[in-house]
Amino acid sequence: MINKQMFEYGSKSSVIRELFSYGLERKKIVGADKVYDFSIGNPSIPAPAMVKQVILELLEEPAEVLHGYSPAAGDPKVREALADSVNRKFGTRYRADNFYMTAGAAASLAISIQALTVPGDEFIVFAPFFPEYAVWVETAGAKLLVTPADTEHFQIHLEAFENLLTPRTKGVIINSPNNPSGVVYSEETIMKLSEILERKQKEYGTSIYLLADEPYREIVYDGLKVPFIPNYYKNTLVCYSYSKALSMPGERIGYVIVPDEGENAQEVMAAIAGAGRALGYVCAPVLFQRVAARCADVPSDISAYKRNRDLLYGGLTEFGYECVRPQGAFYLFVRSPEPDAKAFSERAKQHDVLVVPSDSFGCTGYVRVSYCVSEKMIRDALPVFADIMKEY
Amino acid sequence: MINKQMFEYGSKSSVIRELFSYGLERKKIVGADKVYDFSIGNPSIPAPAMVKQVILELLEEPAEVLHGYSPAAGDPKVREALADSVNRKFGTRYRADNFYMTAGAAASLAISIQALTVPGDEFIVFAPFFPEYAVWVETAGAKLLVTPADTEHFQIHLEAFENLLTPRTKGVIINSPNNPSGVVYSEETIMKLSEILERKQKEYGTSIYLLADEPYREIVYDGLKVPFIPNYYKNTLVCYSYSKALSMPGERIGYVIVPDEGENAQEVMAAIAGAGRALGYVCAPVLFQRVAARCADVPSDISAYKRNRDLLYGGLTEFGYECVRPQGAFYLFVRSPEPDAKAFSERAKQHDVLVVPSDSFGCTGYVRVSYCVSEKMIRDALPVFADIMKEY
Numbered sequence A, B: 001m002i003n004k005q006m007f008e009y010g011s012k013s014s015v016i017r018e019l020f021s022y023g024l025e026r027k028k029i030v031g032a033d034k035v036y037d038f039s040i041g042n043p044s045i046p047a048p049a050m051v052k053q054v055i056l057e058l059l060e061e062p063a064e065v066l067h068g069y070s071p072a073a074g075d076p077k078v079r080e081a082l083a084d085s086v087n088r089k090f091g092t093r094y095r096a097d098n099f100y101m102t103a104g105a106a107a108s109l110a111i112s113i114q115a116l117t118v119p120g121d122e123f124i125v126f127a128p129f130f131p132e133y134a135v136w137v138e139t140a141g142a143k144l145l146v147t148p149a150d151t152e153h154f155q156i157h158l159e160a161f162e163n164l165l166t167p168r169t170k171g172v173i174i175n176s177p178n179n180p181s182g183v184v185y186s187e188e189t190i191m192k193l194s195e196i197l198e199r200k201q202k203e204y205g206t207s208i209y210l211l212a213d214e215p216y217r218e219i220v221y222d223g224l225k226v227p228f229i230p231n232y233y234k235n236t237l238v239c240y241s242y243s244k245a246l247s248m249p250g251e252r253i254g255y256v257i258v259p260d261e262g263e264n265a266q267e268v269m270a271a272i273a274g275a276g277r278a279l280g281y282v283c284a285p286v287l288f289q290r291v292a293a294r295c296a297d298v299p300s301d302i303s304a305y306k307r308n309r310d311l312l313y314g315g316l317t318e319f320g321y322e323c324v325r326p327q328g329a330f331y332l333f334v335r336s337p338e339p340d341a342k343a344f345s346e347r348a349k350q351h352d353v354l355v356v357p358s359d360s361f362g363c364t365g366y367v368r369v370s371y372c373v374s375e376k377m378i379r380d381a382l383p384v385f386a387d388i389m390k391e392y
Helices: A005-012 A016-028 A049-060 A076-090 A104-116 A132-139 A158-164 A187-204 A264-279 A287-294 A303-318 A339-348 A377-392 B004-011 B015-030 B048-059 B078-090 B104-116 B131-141 B158-164 B187-204 B264-277 B288-295 B303-317 B341-350 B373-388
Strands: A099-102 A121-125 A142-146 A168-177 A209-213 A236-240 A254-257 A333-334 A366-368 B099-102 B124-127 B143-147 B169-175 B210-212 B236-241 B254-257 B331-335 B366-371
Touching: A005 B264, A005 B331, A016 A339, A049 A287, A049 B143, A076 A099, A076 A254, A076 A287, A099 A104, A099 A264, A104 A132, A104 A168, A104 A209, A104 A236, A104 A254, A104 B004, A121 A132, A121 A158, A132 A142, A132 B264, A142 A158, A168 A187, A187 A209, A236 B288, A254 B143, A264 B004, A264 B131, A287 B004, A287 B288, A303 A333, A333 B158, A339 A366, B004 B131, B004 B254, B015 B341, B048 B288, B078 B099, B078 B158, B078 B288, B099 B264, B104 B131, B104 B169, B104 B210, B104 B236, B104 B254, B124 B131, B124 B158, B131 B143, B143 B158, B158 B187, B187 B210, B254 B264, B303 B331, B303 B373, B341 B366
Parallel strands: A121 A142, A121 A168, A168 A209, A209 A236, B124 B143, B124 B169, B169 B210, B210 B236
Antiparallel strands: A099 A254, A236 A254, A333 A366, B099 B254, B236 B254, B331 B366
């Protein structure tokens, strides 16, 4: 008898993975350019040239040092460089000691949740949300509560959220720019959210940690500024990843920031180090720790994503699809023309258009359309989207 | 209130880390060449030149493919290449599907233990053992039982082991070549161990998994062959790492092999994939997956370690220290000249010689002396070891 929950996690693939696998098979039959796969969020623009340049430079160093262990929290010089970079961007005053390097945002979240959780704890998320949150919260032994979506603006349904808060609330997970909606939570939303949390912390005499999952922080359009959450709410842990900003998701590199201003910051950082150890992370991959440090200020080339967004958003809304205009990340969250998003996704599939029904994001009646794809595929797919709409 | 166990894991540093940190501080005071730090197991020989060569070649590929996600289990071509390599070495018939790529042996073990464990389960280890096993077993919710050391040959105390087996035994962790003893378990030991496990599985009607932790598999001397455990016992999971064989511990790359011959092999592999997901591993670092695949057959250059072993073992035994002759890894397990190994370690520290007392390895009265250090440091330290012995 093995662990059933782990077996379930491993054997039931996600809807996204299933669609992606279907797409690969289907391409073999009808040809790669005849399948319009909008299912996954794999960056399609290459890593900045600086990434290669830095690797080439680092390879000149003695190999036993270059590829050797770093301290568990990460190379101190890397953490110092990242603190400096974040300070310049957001006016903060972090030191190396506020940073714990991780193998990407998934690790940042799994570790942070594990570090915080005691039996009976609850974590709250905002629909629509990245479905893996449920896995990490359950694995740590906590319970996940879902705030229903604000389907008008895809900001936060604050009243519904407030009703979910209890003395058992250990954490709240926030993801902006949002996967799957593409929306950036406004400063007003963040301020109201912070006010509620501050008030409830006082009322309950507890600490409620806001886990800011920020892999898309740099992927924003129209000159928008993403509010930096710790500047609004003290008990924030920033869970960051270079997967999207530097287009290197396979290299697994990111960090957690534990600001000094948070409650029990030192204890929380120790527990994060402990959770990293307990979950089998020895240190974050060292070569890419240093690549991240050297490339932290390289601007992400999001021009291709922006072109894709404009093209796809413009086309789909012209055909009668309804969709909130995304300001960040690389997803459109399109209202399904029929109430059952799975049925719509299935119909699109008959046209070789692959889009993810929203049910697994905790919100029914939508599909997620990833536009981190080639512009050509979008151009080719648009008439097909138009044909599908005609069937309604 | 945060998770106390995680706080403990993060705030109580290991004896090894404490000694290492002490050494760094002490070097600042008395000079780097006056502190003889034998505390940690960080490979001192550089990665083979092939590692750099392969990275340079891979960097010519399109960056969005090179640094992109791999499937959760790892790049299929990487797994195929590793299966071929293992098959050539050990006469096995593995396929890519038997391999799950991980972020090193620590991740391999944490994931495997999490995948197998149900409440009430027990894991058995053999003293002396790598102390992190306790952390991973406890974190998965299982109990760790320690088989006392066979202090004569540092093989396995089989009778004591047999007495610890119960229907609750889910797994046994074996580490050969051994950290900290440097001993390689003989074919005879492995055969007897397998016989006991087979017999107990039948008696209890359970499956008992043997987790073979093999980061030192290629670090062996005197032409010795390390028995490949799955060839002796079917329910083996191989937990491997390239940290030591390719001298790149910071890059975090390894794998788990789940052989088809084991009980419920497919379910176990699914649970491993699920545990990888649950603990926040998305995929193993992709660049180094491919480096590992291309360098899997590059022989480890262990000549420096062998010279160190001969020099240190020869010197210490000449001065009257007692020590089993190590056949693998890069540790000597030296009997403390006084019963209290901590007191001996403390005395050595007064001479600026840093060696790790064996208590945390589940075995009292010894110190671990890592010889993955420069030959010069060993030569300089030998007279000091002689002086210390004279005090007894």
